Amino acid sequence: MMNFNRCCVLTLLLACTGNNGIKAAERPNILFIFSDDQNYNTLSCYPESPDWVQTPHIDSLAEQGVRFERTYLGAWCMPSRASFLTGRLQHGVQSMRMVGKYPGSEYDPEQCRFWPSVLKGNGYHTAHIGKWHTGIDTGNGRDWDHQIVWNRPAHPDNAGNYFYDQIVTFNGKDRRVEGYSTDNYTDWAIDYIEGENRDLEKPWYLWLCYGAIHGPTTPAERHDGELKGKESDVPADIFGPWPDKPQYLEKTSSWQEGPDGKAYRQKKKLKKSNFNTNTAGQGYQDWVQQYNECVMAIDEGVGRVIETLRHTGQLENTLIVYAADQGFALGQHGMNNKVAPYDAAVASPLIVSHPATLPKGKVCSHPVNAPDVVRFFCTTAGVEVPWRTDGRDIRPLLTDPENAKWDRPMIMTHTGRRYGSDTDSQPDTEALYQVGNIPWYVLLRDGKYKYVRYLVEGEVEELYDLEADPEELSNLAIEEASLPLLGVLRQKAVDELRRTHAGFVDTMPQTAAMKKGG
Numbered sequence: 001m002m003n004f005n006r007c008c009v010l011t012l013l014l015a016c017t018g019n020n021g022i023k024a025a026e027r028p029n030i031l032f033i034f035s036d037d038q039n040y041n042t043l044s045c046y047p048e049s050p051d052w053v054q055t056p057h058i059d060s061l062a063e064q065g066v067r068f069e070r071t072y073l074g075a076w077c078m079p080s081r082a083s084f085l086t087g088r089l090q091h092g093v094q095s096m097r098m099v100g101k102y103p104g105s106e107y108d109p110e111q112c113r114f115w116p117s118v119l120k121g122n123g124y125h126t127a128h129i130g131k132w133h134t135g136i137d138t139g140n141g142r143d144w145d146h147q148i149v150w151n152r153p154a155h156p157d158n159a160g161n162y163f164y165d166q167i168v169t170f171n172g173k174d175r176r177v178e179g180y181s182t183d184n185y186t187d188w189a190i191d192y193i194e195g196e197n198r199d200l201e202k203p204w205y206l207w208l209c210y211g212a213i214h215g216p217t218t219p220a221e222r223h224d225g226e227l228k229g230k231e232s233d234v235p236a237d238i239f240g241p242w243p244d245k246p247q248y249l250e251k252t253s254s255w256q257e258g259p260d261g262k263a264y265r266q267k268k269k270l271k272k273s274n275f276n277t278n279t280a281g282q283g284y285q286d287w288v289q290q291y292n293e294c295v296m297a298i299d300e301g302v303g304r305v306i307e308t309l310r311h312t313g314q315l316e317n318t319l320i321v322y323a324a325d326q327g328f329a330l331g332q333h334g335m336n337n338k339v340a341p342y343d344a345a346v347a348s349p350l351i352v353s354h355p356a357t358l359p360k361g362k363v364c365s366h367p368v369n370a371p372d373v374v375r376f377f378c379t380t381a382g383v384e385v386p387w388r389t390d391g392r393d394i395r396p397l398l399t400d401p402e403n404a405k406w407d408r409p410m411i412m413t414h415t416g417r418r419y420g421s422d423t424d425s426q427p428d429t430e431a432l433y434q435v436g437n438i439p440w441y442v443l444l445r446d447g448k449y450k451y452v453r454y455l456v457e458g459e460v461e462e463l464y465d466l467e468a469d470p471e472e473l474s475n476l477a478i479e480e481a482s483l484p485l486l487g488v489l490r491q492k493a494v495d496e497l498r499r500t501h502a503g504f505v506d507t508m509p510q511t512a513a514m515k516k517g518g
Contacts, residue, residue, distance in 0.1 A: 027123070027382055028354060029318040030205045031193075031305070034084075035298055036077065036131060036162075036214040037338060038324035040070075040349040042295045050232040053292055057303030058351065061322055065353030066362045066401050070466075072443060073325060073348045073370040075339045075414035076435055077214070078105065080325035081134045082419065083370035084207075085114040085143075087378075087389030091413050091502045094420035096135065101156040107135045109142065112420075115374060115385050116205060117143040122383045125202040127192050130185040130209030132169075140172050146197040147171055148188045150181070150211065162211040163218040171197075180220050182212050186301035190308045203317075205381070210301070212294045213328070219293035226296070227289040234284060235344075237473060238263050238331040244475040245333070246459050251437045254336035255284065263331060288330055319354040319380055321373070332471065339414065339436040341443045341452045341462070342472050346412075352376075352398060364401035367410050367445045368394050390500045409446040411496035415504075416440055424503030426455065442508075444493040451477075451489035457509035461486065483518050 041048040043055045045062040074080020078098075079090040086093050095108040116126045117139070125145050132138050132149035140147045150166045152159040155174075158167045168177045168184075177184060189208045191197070198204055212218075219226075239257055242249045255263045263284035302322070309315040325348065329335035332344035339345060350368070352358065375391030376398070378384065396404040415423040416434045423440075426432075432439050432455065440455040450472070452462040463477035463486055476482040497505040 027203045028356070028380065029203050029314060030377060030381065031309075031318055031320045032205070032207045032377075033302060033305070033320070033322045034130075034207065034209045035295075035322075035324040036209070036211050037326070037328040038213050038295070038349060039291075039327045039330060039344065040324075040347060041330075042213070042292050043349055045351070046349065050230065052227065052230045053295075055295060055299040057299045057306060058322055060306065061302070061320055061351045061353040063361050064355050065320070065351055065358055065360060066364055066398055068350040068352075068364045068366075068368060070343060070367045070445070071323065071348045071350035071369070072346060072367055072410065072412040072445070073323060073350075073373070074412070075326060075341075075346055075438075077133050077325050078103065078417075079414070079419070080370060081209075084374060085116070085134060086112060087115055087371045087374040087385055087387075087391055089369070089371060089390050089411070089413050089500050089502075090415050090419055091423045091504070092388075092390060092420065092500060096419035097422065098417045103133060103152050103159055104156055105133075105135045105153045107137070109137065109139070113387060114139055114143045115378065115389075116207070118378070118383050118385055119205050119381055120145060122381070123202060124381060124383075125198045125204040127198065127204065127206045128209070129188050129192065129206065130181075131211045132209070138169065140169075145199075146192060149209075160216070162214050162216065180297065182210055182220065182297040182301055185210055186304055189301075189305055193305065193308045193314065194312060203381075205377075208305070210298055212298055213291060217291055217294050219290065220297040223293045223296040225293070227293050230289055230292075231285050232288050234263055235331040235333070236471060237333055238284070240334050242333065244460070244478050245462065246439075246454055246456075248433070248437055248439060249333060249335075252337060252340065253334040255331055255334055258283075265336065284331060287336075291328075291330065316356055319352070319357075321353075321377075322349065322351040323373070324348040337436050337438075339438045341414070341441050341450075343450075343466070343470075344472075346443075358398055359401065362401040364397050364404075366397050366404070366406050368392075368397070369410055369412050372410070388501070407447075409444055409492050409496060411445075411493065411500065412443045413497075413502065414438070414441050414443070421503060424507075426504065426507055426509065432456065442493050442497065444489060444496065446489060446492055449485070449489060451486070451493060453490065453493060453508070453511060455504070455508055458512050458515055459509075460512045461490070463489065477513065483513070486513065486518065 040046045044053045045059040082093045095111040120126045127146040129148045132151045136154045155167045258264045265282045267280040328338050329345035371391035372394045442453045444451040448467040450464045461477040464472045
């Protein structure tokens, strides 16, 4: 067994420097924990969570760091990960495309470079463990020194096995693995943190990607039924109607009122490729309980990983970030899905903890996106990415979360299954609605306001005051008094699209208000 305290001393004594002149002694390890389809109200550190939700280990990260109220990292699994690998929004990820049987995908590594390779080339040991969903090529050896991944694009027939019986690639070699995936990923992460398969004289970056809570949402056997009988508030608009919102909500409606007045999952025919399902006819409360039971193994895993960092002497020198690819609506706006630009469906939890450099127990009200987080990682590691990225410098939000003077809007785009230059022109109807029957859109957050513009001719825009209306029930965009503000936010969205080199910025179809001269 290796002497890990000695390992930490060696790391602290290293004299080599990174691109920005930061000594290795000042370059922390980076642990990025990533969950899948996780609504922020499944974490008890978020005040929106039911009082019976308990996630003590993830909460401890919030107590030791900064929690963001809202974060917009991607509309669905693949583009969120693509943004985290490249530092660009979906429309800037060049050459990435879906091919073959879902979720088959590919990219040109010369056009679509992943920033962990920059860490790898500048003194970091890089590792990725868990779900991989961004091209058959996982970048093993090029971007990652060590990799244990469930490569869904390479094995589409195994792509629904989120929790058991996975085909896992161990540094390029496949084998079928038994056991509960959340626990497996945690075990492999602990092995790595304890020194297996890594250079002990280098700081490290580990991206730990859990497959939970993604459907078929399956709690660990030890947690199955543990929350039975716990009830949460039913969203006010679970049954609709949605007269001031976009037309697609009628197609994404997933809940119906039973004879007892309670909400039940609509009995729809499901596609074989749709893994985002719960049992047709399942009661709302039962579904929310099941969903939260699936979180419990993640929280236990986070606790085990933190304890491993502590007993190996690495906790103080490790930046820990907890996030999810996007959220998942649990009845809000009638939905049982992700992708849509409402906070319940798309907003992710985000917690950043590094007590050595960041304040403790603080909350940031300013939203960030995936490229912002990538830029923060690179700045922390002392490296510069040699290609254009879309991230803003969010260090002021982390050093003084509650008092930072911040007036920079945040943007996120959803362009279905298309990336990069393939998004430059307006798609046909099939491509426009290909992911979850939800059309392409541009989402802008500016202070307390959220603005959404759909790339659908004549569709209504959406504008919400999230302080006054956090459930996004009242669309201000239809009100005449809001037209001046709507115009300001519309232009800010265009400016951000230009800043991030969106090819479609000059060809976006007119909205309903624009057609009326608003």
